[in-house]
Amino acid sequence: AQSVTQLDSQVPVFEEAPVELRCNYSSSVSVYLFWYVQYPNQGLQLLLKYLSGSTLVKGINGFEAEFNKSQTSFHLRKPSVHISDTAEYFCAVIYSGNTPLVFGKGTRLSVIA
């Protein structure tokens, strides 16, 4: 079955430090990749997406991600985090056609002052 692996369940990081949240997906011919963010007691908000084209995609709040087909990865990065970035981050993949969006189990980012 197609799957999405988020390698870290929790990531603590100090304020203004860089962060990388890792995501790997099952190999496929073509995929559509997404990162969603969920703030405490809220719904899911789209952070960024890769549909085609440039492998480096920029999203909201200063986040970016790089699609690496050979590594089947789509890691999320931010050069300097803020307290307000504390949230849970989900990587998600559409593997083909009208198939469902498959989620990773999430990474809880905690930014420490």
Next chain:
Amino acid sequence: NAGVTQTPKFQVLKTGQSMTLQCAQDMNHEYMSWYRQDPGMGLRLIHYSVGAGITDQGEVPNGYNVSRSTTEDFPLRLLSAAPSQTSVYFCASRPRDRRGWGQPQHFGDGTRLSIL
């Protein structure tokens, strides 16, 4: 444009009761789906639909029914509630465009359901 609307936002049920979680979208999206979110499990797909009259099972369909009589609505029915169904439920929709189905999903705000 309200997006994806879920009702109710909170619900407490007793074991064995039935209820329907409502989901409506006003974006004319063909694709709709239901997920449940549990700590450490991410979002798991319950049922989905690629258009009116078409539904299919996801990863965790047992104990839930769905129907899709219109493009706008996709209700989720709990047939006989069990404590294991205590969760946060999210409805989502996404469009089909000329490139296919690879578009972001829009999510509702969720329904927090507790089964006693």
